[in-house]
Amino acid sequence: MASDxxxxxxxxxxxxxxxxxxxxxxxxxxxxxxxxxIDHVQGDPFASPxxxxxxxxxxxxxxxxxxxxNKPRRIALQDFLARSFSRAIKQIAxxxxxxxxxxxxxxxxxxxxxxxxxxxxxxxxxxxARFFMGLPARGRTILGREAGEMFFNELPRIVKGSLFFxxxxxxxxxxxxxxxxxxxxxxxxxxxxxxxxxxANDSILPRHSxxxxxxxxxxxxxxxxxxxxxxxxxxxxxxxPNRGRTIGMGIxxxxxxxxxxxxxxxxxxxxAIGMGVxxxxxxxxxxxxxxxxxxxxxxxxxxxxxxKVNISPFIxxxxxxxxxxxxxxxxxxxxxxxAANIIEALEAESRLLLVDExxxxxNFMIRDARMQELVVKEKEPITPFVDKVRSLFTNYGVSxxxxxxxxxxxxxxxxxxxxxDEFIPxxxxxxAREIAGRYQTTRTKDKxxxxxxxxxxxxxxxxxxxxxxxxxxxIAARGLKQILFGKTSIDLSAIEQLADPAQTRAIGELIHYxxxxxxxxxxxxxxxxxxxxxxxxxxxxxxxxxxxPADLAVPRLFEVAAAINRMRTLKIQ
Numbered sequence: 001m002a003s004d005x006x007x008x009x010x011x012x013x014x015x016x017x018x019x020x021x022x023x024x025x026x027x028x029x030x031x032x033x034x035x036x037x038i039d040h041v042q043g044d045p046f047a048s049p050x051x052x053x054x055x056x057x058x059x060x061x062x063x064x065x066x067x068x069x070n071k072p073r074r075i076a077l078q079d080f081l082a083r084s085f086s087r088a089i090k091q092i093a094x095x096x097x098x099x100x101x102x103x104x105x106x107x108x109x110x111x112x113x114x115x116x117x118x119x120x121x122x123x124x125x126x127x128x129a130r131f132f133m134g135l136p137a138r139g140r141t142i143l144g145r146e147a148g149e150m151f152f153n154e155l156p157r158i159v160k161g162s163l164f165f166x167x168x169x170x171x172x173x174x175x176x177x178x179x180x181x182x183x184x185x186x187x188x189x190x191x192x193x194x195x196x197x198x199x200a201n202d203s204i205l206p207r208h209s210x211x212x213x214x215x216x217x218x219x220x221x222x223x224x225x226x227x228x229x230x231x232x233x234x235x236x237x238x239x240x241p242n243r244g245r246t247i248g249m250g251i252x253x254x255x256x257x258x259x260x261x262x263x264x265x266x267x268x269x270x271x272a273i274g275m276g277v278x279x280x281x282x283x284x285x286x287x288x289x290x291x292x293x294x295x296x297x298x299x300x301x302x303x304x305x306x307x308k309v310n311i312s313p314f315i316x317x318x319x320x321x322x323x324x325x326x327x328x329x330x331x332x333x334x335x336x337x338x339a340a341n342i343i344e345a346l347e348a349e350s351r352l353l354l355v356d357e358x359x360x361x362x363n364f365m366i367r368d369a370r371m372q373e374l375v376v377k378e379k380e381p382i383t384p385f386v387d388k389v390r391s392l393f394t395n396y397g398v399s400x401x402x403x404x405x406x407x408x409x410x411x412x413x414x415x416x417x418x419x420x421d422e423f424i425p426x427x428x429x430x431x432a433r434e435i436a437g438r439y440q441t442t443r444t445k446d447k448x449x450x451x452x453x454x455x456x457x458x459x460x461x462x463x464x465x466x467x468x469x470x471x472x473x474x475i476a477a478r479g480l481k482q483i484l485f486g487k488t489s490i491d492l493s494a495i496e497q498l499a500d501p502a503q504t505r506a507i508g509e510l511i512h513y514x515x516x517x518x519x520x521x522x523x524x525x526x527x528x529x530x531x532x533x534x535x536x537x538x539x540x541x542x543x544x545x546x547x548x549p550a551d552l553a554v555p556r557l558f559e560v561a562a563a564i565n566r567m568r569t570l571k572i573q
Contacts (some may be wrong), residue, residue: 004031008148015144019044022135022142033060034159036151039548042135045100049132051550054159061127062165067177068122072279076180078120079281080173082109084162085120085129092157097146101134105154108551112213112286113278113499114180115553118541127163130550178242179287183279185240186290193250196352196399197273197291198236200248203228204285205265205272205423213275215285231418231427246288249425254415255389256401259432265423266403267356273401274354274497277556292399295352296345296558299359300334301494307565308572313388313452314339314364317381324381325455330568334361335382340565341494346398346454348526348561353392355385356403366407369442377444386410387446395451409443411436456524459564460571464515475508477501483508488569495562502553506541507563509552513544514560525564529557 007029014021022041029036033056040051068074086109097103107129108119121128136146161167186198199205206216206225216225228248230236236250251273258266276291308326315324315336332340338361345353357365366384367375390413392398404410411417417432418425466486468474476484480501483490485508492498510532517535518528535543541552564570 001035002027002029004029004036004152007036007151011144011148011151013144014142017142019135019137019140019142022050022147031156033156036155042101044140045098045102045134045137047101049101049104049106049134051547052131052133053548053550054129054131054155054163056127056159056163058124058126061163063122063127064165065124067173070181072181072184073177074122075116076114076177076279077173078117078122079110079114079180080168080176081122081127081129081163082107082117082120083281084168085109085131085158088158088162092161093150093154097134097136097150098138098143100137102136102143103146103150104134105131105150105158107131108502108553110502110553111500112280112284113275114281115278115500115503117502117553118549119551121540129159129163130548132550175282179282180279182240182243182246183287183290186238186246186288187293189238190290190292193236194253195236195250196253196256196401197251197276197295198238198248198289199228199230199251199269199272199276200246200288201227201229203248203272203287203289205268207268207271215283226423229424231425233427233429234416234418234425243288248288251401251418252416253397253399254393255399255410255413256416256418257410257414257432258401258403258418258420259405259428260420262405265420266405267358268423269418269420269425270354270356270401270403271496275499277497278499291354292352293556294350294558295354295497296348296350297354297356297496298338298341298345299356299494299496300361300364301332301337301341302334304332304337304340304491304494304566305330305568305570306332306336306340307570308457309340309343309565310453310455311336311339311343313343314383314385315381316383317378326572335364337361338364343454344561344565345558346396347456348529348558350558351398353398353400354402355400357406358403360385365404366409367443368407368409369444372444383446383448386413388451389413391449391451396454408432408435408439409441412441456526458522458524458573459515459519460573461515461519463567463570464511464519465569466512466515473512475512477504477508480504483511483563485511485567488567490563490566492559492563492566495559498555498559500553502551503555503559506552507555507560509541509544509549510536510555510560511564511567514564525561529561532560533557 035055037053042050085107089105093105095103136143204215208214230249234249238246273291274297276289280286311327312324411432417429419428466473468486481493514532522528
């Protein structure tokens with residue numbers, strides 16, 4: 001193994017030469033307190049930055065094993081270290097060291113959610129950080145002295161301040177780990193308590209803005225926000241391993257309505273539940289909100305492609321005898337897209353659907369008596385969700401939480417009805433049932449009490465072609481909501497529970513892994529994806545790439561399935 005002195009000598013030798021000479025620094029170098037591995041050197045100052053790894057023996061890093069004794073603790077510790085490394089970069093690194101990406105040091109460190117990432121790993125043997133460095137140049141001329149400053153001044157200080165236990169704020173670190181561990185304990189207990197979701201008292205639900213997922217704050221203080229308080233009838237208590245006694249609102253499994261006036265917090269509550277499939281950092285306000293891990297947010301999605309989905313539980317007898325058992329379209333309507341989104345979520349084995357009337361197709365949600373009389377059943381192919389939501393739970397055990405502020409027709413099919421009143425929840429189940437009793441519905445209910453058949457689907461391996469131009473595999477993410485898979489663009493703008501662009505990048509790679517290993521072998525999509533996620537759990541992301549990815553985060557199976565279902569090249573066998 002080369003030493004740090006060898007790296008310094010090489011940088012001095014190539015100083016002032018053409019940029020390609022940077023290739024000479026690839027390799028492994030032993031520094032006094034860590035090992036530096038330069039895996040990939042960028043081709044020019046404007047190309048994707050160089051990929052670098054850094055390994056510290058645990059005997060030096062000094063992290064007690066109790067801090068990563070189980071999976072939630074390990075993920076939390078790794079998340080904290082990535083954030084610490086990122087903060088140290090901002091404090092120490094000098095960006096302006098030439099043109100392009102010269103001087104860049106960057107690590108994937110996350111947003112509000114705590115996700116399992118490739119940027120940091122912690123074991124009993126060592127701590128490893130994976131990050132990016134922009135090697136400095138003026139024009140295409142190497143600035144070796146500037147690179148030396150990065151490797152021998154900035155990087156050691158960043159590492160010392162962020163990856164050694166003794167250098168960290170240990171109380172803050174422990175609190176970070178305990179919050180994530182407590183969240184995992186709530187999530188684990190939901191099923192045994194018969195709950196679909198839990199929202200702890202004093203949670204802060206409103207977010208800063210539609211593009212800023214931080215808690216609504218101003219100057220470090222919570223701004224005009226009412227902290228969450230459970231109604232008495234829905235109070236549930238958890239005994240958590242670190243926080244201890246925690247009280248909040250437990251929404252039971254079944255059919256739940258969230259009602260209330262406009263701007264009173266209905267959608268805010270549903271959105272918080274939707275992101276309750278992930279743990280959150282301390283101070284986020286949603287640390288102790290946990291939803292069924294299989295919860296899927298459902299919406300209408302005009303224009304999406306649908307490939308051979310059995311939407312017959314909702315839609316039948318289309319004009320010109322169009323098949324709805326194997327329904328396909330390149331341009332779905334609001335109702336057919338929402339039906340397909342539900343069936344695809346069920347196909348992926350979701351046990352909780354989250355639906356907001358604001359983003360739903362009206363004719364999919366309800367048909368009133370007047371419309372039923374004007375457009376007779378024989379002429380209306382849609383069976384509205386109000387006639388299926390009950391049987392969805394009784395036949396398949398799938399719960400629904402539904403924001404419904406515009407129609408009382410759901411009162412009769414709901415188990416629990418919550419009214420949001422100035423962001424305070426009230427249990428109004430009894431009052432709503434009394435109203436439903438006084439004002440009997442005049443609409444005709446669907447006579448079929450069975451939800452319908454769920455049909456597994458098997459993608460053809462020919463659906464997946466990752467090549468573009470001369471590249472056999474060209475997969476890239478464009479931000480949070482788009483994947484370029486070969487020549488195919490996958491639009492994820494309607495997938496509301498994607499939390500981080502690192503997940504989007506991972507989904508593209510995982511689709512390729514699924515297509516090459518399981519698409520031809522497994523009976524259906526879900527079986528293949530379950531095996532894919534098992535492989536990921538056992539082996540990590542290194543199984544999909546020999547390049548040791550530095551900027552990926554684990555997505556849920558549901559978002560991987562959603563991306564595959566939105567591929568315009570998808571063909572079902």
